[in-house]
Amino acid sequence: MPAQLIDGILLSQQLRADIAQRAATLSASGRQPGLAVILVGEDPASQVYVRNKVKACADVGFHSVLEKYAAELPEAALLDRIAALNADPAIHGILVQMPLPRHINPHKVIEAISTTKDVDGYSVLSAGELMTGLEGFRPCTPYGCMKLIESTGVDLRGKHAVVIGRSNTVGKPMGLLLLQANATVTICHSATPDLAYHTRQADVVVAAVGRRNTLTADMVKPGAIVIDVGMNRDDNGKLCGDVDTAGVREVASYITPVPGGVGPMTITMLLMNTVEAAERT
Numbered sequence: 554m555p556a557q558l559i560d561g562i563l564l565s566q567q568l569r570a571d572i573a574q575r576a577a578t579l580s581a582s583g584r585q586p587g588l589a590v591i592l593v594g595e596d597p598a599s600q601v602y603v604r605n606k607v608k609a610c611a612d613v614g615f616h617s618v619l620e621k622y623a624a625e626l627p628e629a630a631l632l633d634r635i636a637a638l639n640a641d642p643a644i645h646g647i648l649v650q651m652p653l654p655r656h657i658n659p660h661k662v663i664e665a666i667s668t669t670k671d672v673d674g675y676s677v678l679s680a681g682e683l684m685t686g687l688e689g690f691r692p693c694t695p696y697g698c699m700k701l702i703e704s705t706g707v708d709l710r711g712k713h714a715v716v717i718g719r720s721n722t723v724g725k726p727m728g729l730l731l732l733q734a735n736a737t738v739t740i741c742h743s744a745t746p747d748l749a750y751h752t753r754q755a756d757v758v759v760a761a762v763g764r765r766n767t768l769t770a771d772m773v774k775p776g777a778i779v780i781d782v783g784m785n786r787d788d789n790g791k792l793c794g795d796v797d798t799a800g801v802r803e804v805a806s807y808i809t810p811v812p813g814g815v816g817p818m819t820i821t822m823l824l825m826n827t828v829e830a831a832e833r834t
């Protein structure tokens with residue numbers, strides 16, 4: 554039987570309905586959740602991402618501001634804006650769209666965001682909170698992947714999870730979240746000599762590489778859960794993930810489609826972190 558598709562659009566709708574209710578409760582007490590999104594430069598993909606984030610805010614009843622700056626914005630001016638937003642009581646979350654122009658140090662920018670407003674969960678402190686199991690903001694994409702896995706009803710305790718990719722924003726936090734859920738975790742990367750050796754033993758595979766067909770059917774254990782984070786283009790320019798979905802579907806028990814899997818969940822978890830930030834004030 555082909556794997557069941559994990560519908561990220563449906564799960565997102567359910568979670569966003571809950572977020573909208575929480576936002577309405579906060580707004581009724583004068584604490585409407587507020588997200589500030591900053592875009593520096595004219596990167597076309599980034600423009601689409603920030604537009605989608607601002608629209609998602611409106612849909613769940615958040616206040617949002619979109620600040621767009623020319624690519625030449627000096628780093629000091631961006632840091633000043635972040636300081637002003639840190640002090641703004643109407644703003645509970647601050648997101649600076651990456652990548653930034655080369656003359657701006659992204660680490661400096663991320664660390665300038667107040668920890669209480671770091672809804673992307675990218676700061677060193679948020680990473681430390683995740684590593685030590687303290688409450689804090691989890692990076693949105695891996696957090697969304699965990700919700701997708703949870704939605705299958707499969708308990709991760711004692712399962713072997715293999716994460717392909719070790720970026721600070723996806724692979725590493727994904728590994729930590731799976732560990733926290735009591736899975737046994739292996740993290741693979743470009744220097745892993747035999748990727749298939751690891752993935753064939755996995756009850757859960759999360760592919761976060763950025764290269765299509767990284768995971769094919771012969772690399773997957775029958776009945777595994779497969780989460781496809783990748784966002785790539787096929788030869789016809791169509792969006793695709795890192796997984797050969799058609800092939801892997803014949804072997805896995807659950808699989809996320811691309812599009813319609815992890816993508817919508819990333820923005821949903823940004824909304825979730827923002828409503829939580831507002832509730833903590």
Ligand code: NAP
Nearest residue numbers: 694718719720723742743761762763782783784815816819
């Ligand atoms: P990244 O920073 O480029 O990291 C890619 C990782 O893949 C690196 O750790 C790299 O290893 C590893 N890798 C590369 N080739 C490999 C190979 N042949 N075998 C095993 N590992 C290999 O990318 P990212 O930001 O984590 O994103 C990964 C993908 O997810 C991209 O397609 C991105 O567009 C997508 N993404 C989607 C969403 C969403 O909302 N759907 C959000 C974020 C990212 P090294 O560390 O050794 O170089």
